[in-house]
Amino acid sequence: MAVLETKDLRKIYGNGENEVHALDGVSISVDEGEFVAVVGTSGSGKSTLLNMIGGLDRPTSGSVTIRGKEILKMKDEELTIFRRRNIGFVFQNYNLLPVLNVYENIVYPIEIDGGRADTEFIREIIHTLGLEKKLKNMPDHLSGGQQQRVAIARALATKPAIILADEPTGNLDSKTSMDVILLMRSVSRQFHQTTIMITHNEEIAQMADRTIRIEDGKVVAGGVQFAR
């Protein structure tokens, strides 16, 4: 069953001669529990696609449907609340809140939604990601790999519909990168978590269940044939 569908997504920056088509009719579909890699060269439109799917930016035209809801029709505040309940983010530079410790960072999206953390589930995530001894640490006292594991834990904590990972290994050395990817894949499987990962690294992309290739704002492989 498709948890995410995009239809004919277009994003145009500038106008006239300076018009740039960052996304040019992107239609993709991702099933629940799938671990998908989106690959493409720099400037191909990967990050723009991720911003559209995550509701961080609005397209020029097209639609994004997550769990049957068309998110781009929502108002800003509604979209923000939808985002915190349905989308988890993992960024290249981790983007942990520097003023909160590891545990507080993990449960922040739950608490900001007014909910109580599912302690059992959180403990399981923490255990799986090997963060038990770091819970009280502040982000600046962690290594890059540790920070990214915290970011993954935070993304998983709300049991979102999709985790969007934007170059999650971009700031890590190759060994740590591989550890993180393996971890992401294993938690995706363990928690049946749909994950879309953007990367320009072909080797990492091959670890995914499916690879969607984007060039010049268009899906050239892996996206269209799965679209329904």
Add this chain to the structure above:
Amino acid sequence: MHANRNKKAIRRVKKGMMKANRTRNLFMVFAIILTTFMITTVFSLGINYMENMELMQVRTAGTCADVSLARPAAEQEQQIRALDYVDIIGIQYMVGSVAGKNDEGRELSIALQYYDTTEWEKHFREAISKVNGHYPVSENEIMLSEDALSQLGIETPAPDMEIPLSYYDKTGRQEKTFTLSGWFHSYTGAGMGFLSEEYCKNAGYTMQEDGVLSLSLDKMPDDFWRIQDDVPLNEGQSFSGAVSMSSSNWSVIMMVILLVLFIICSGYLLIYNVMYISISKDTRFYGLMKTLGTTQAQIKTLVKSQAVTFACIGIPAGILSAAAVSLGLVPLFLNEGFEQGRSAMDAEIFFHPSIYVLSVIFSAATVWIACNTPAKKAAKISPVEALRYHNFTSGKRKSRNSTNGGRLHVMAFYNVFRDKKRAVLVFMSLFMGITIILGVNGVVGSIKGENFIKEYFDYNFEYTDTQFTQAEQDNKEVPQFDGHFVQQIEKIDGVESVTVEKTVWAGIDFDRSALDEFMRIKYEDSSYLAKGKSYEETVAELRDYADAGEYGCYVTTLVDENALEEYNQRHDMPIDIDAFLRGETAIVGKDNEQFAPNAALVGKTLTLTADSRDGKATDFLISGAFSFDDYSDSLSEGIDRRRNIEIVPDIIFVSEAGMERLTKEAVISGIGVDIKDMSQLEWIDRELQAVNGTLTTSEWEYNSTVGKLEEFDQMFYSVNLLGNGAAILLIVLGLLNFVKRSLNGCMILKTEKTGKICGDGQSIAVSFPAGLHMEGRM
């Protein structure tokens, strides 16, 4: 779906942010303390000024009552007691007055009265201070004001002291030895003595013959007019009371409002800037929060709750420091500002709750308004933009094809002007701040008190008979000063000259041919015309005044004869100075450039008759008409009218000889004293005050430039304080903006320039701070 605010999560982030931004916190708290301090200080000064003004009015009036009615009939008393808008009714008996003379041979002036408990406690107690002892209870007890004690030559009063008095009461002259039950300080300058109820009973005093009902009304001035309609009066009776509407209070209120607005604006800018800088620095942080699902409302709450925390620390601290400073500042500002009559008022510090309530409200409102825009900005940060944000200032940048780009000073210059608007704000703030500091301190430093006195005051010390300066004078003026008093002043060592101005009210013969032109000009600008009365009707009314002996004005001696020569240089029709000095001619005054009715009297002859025992009709040719530019002397400046008749010369000046022709009984209306050496100013002031103590009259004012000098110092102190305060605010604002500029620039310096710097072979550790220093110097 609705925005869900989880306070716990927000509180946690807030706590973390507070810990992480200590410098920002310090700036914020400092800004709020500064704003609150200044707002509280201005409120404190303003409210204290107004409270002291009220107190001064009560003290100079000698009562809190609004209206009084002398010798009320029993029926009138009943009517008054039945009125619902009469709040307090006090009873006074006019018992008599003390007979005898003091050591200087002057008649003693001590009124003996009786006040009932209500009158004493509710109407009189607030108008006096330093009360010792108690109100007389037994027949032989007496309570005296310090002025009365001074007139009686008692310097150190003691309880139960024997006071032998010769006095008049309703039965005639009495000799009696009283026991001093108490004494007090009054501010009216008049000698006062109080006797007991028992004394009045035994001596046969009654309300109808000797009493005064003293009333506090509900709403002034409306009830003042109401009571006159509600209580019919007998012949010769009138309600006396002053309908005072203090206009100076409004100017103080306006000044306070303006100052508070200025401070609020400065405080707003300061707090806004600190918040804005902090939020700009944390753009990425807020964007991330939004990415993670924090709503705009939650981000606003986060920003505002931080501001509330700062306000909770800054406002009480600001108020406490202002309260502490007020203890010293308020008396300094106000003590000499309430000089009235003979007694300088002792300013009292009021810790009025409204000072602090208003300060809290205004400071909190300032913080709230100031943090509102930054909070909105934080809430509106786009997550995508924020994730790309690297603390760089956006905007177009011109390419610079220069080979100087690698030099530190060039880089510093370009970095300072990276954001032109902000750079202009920084430079303007610093420029204005420094200009104000230099301006205020330069001006204040360059003006010396002594020069100020020489420039703006005609005499070092002045005495004025206040009977002549009142808007209307019901009774004939009673001399307040005598020749002996002038001699006493002249005898003081260091006194260079004593100028005596004499004045008498004189009736003017209603000679229509002489007055017609003058009256026509006056009529055109009068309320008679405004009310629709014809000129002839007006003239007829004026003639009635003349027939009743009320058409006239004050005639005073010209104390500065140099003014005549100056007048002759300025005017085409010169005054015959010799004739004036011989007393044959007079000068009328005072016209102004737009309105010169008095000039129409020049060349006419007026027949004046002084209101004195020897007053007889005396002709004076009017040889000139003074305008305000022609003659200005502080002794004659305040002279008003005895009867408020609109169409009459304001004042007529004559020479000493002219006054002699008119009357030999002119009253000394003003005395100006100049001294030889300004360093003796305070000493001579003390000597004069000692001489003043020998006067038994009370309707005069003593103005010393010692007080003016202190007022001058205080005024400049306040200019200093406010000017420098404003300047510091502006400079802090400028510096904060500079810090913001530098912080923004740091990223760029680090990313863009260090590459270049290192490429040039310089080390980052040395070059980076050096670049910042250079920006600072710029």
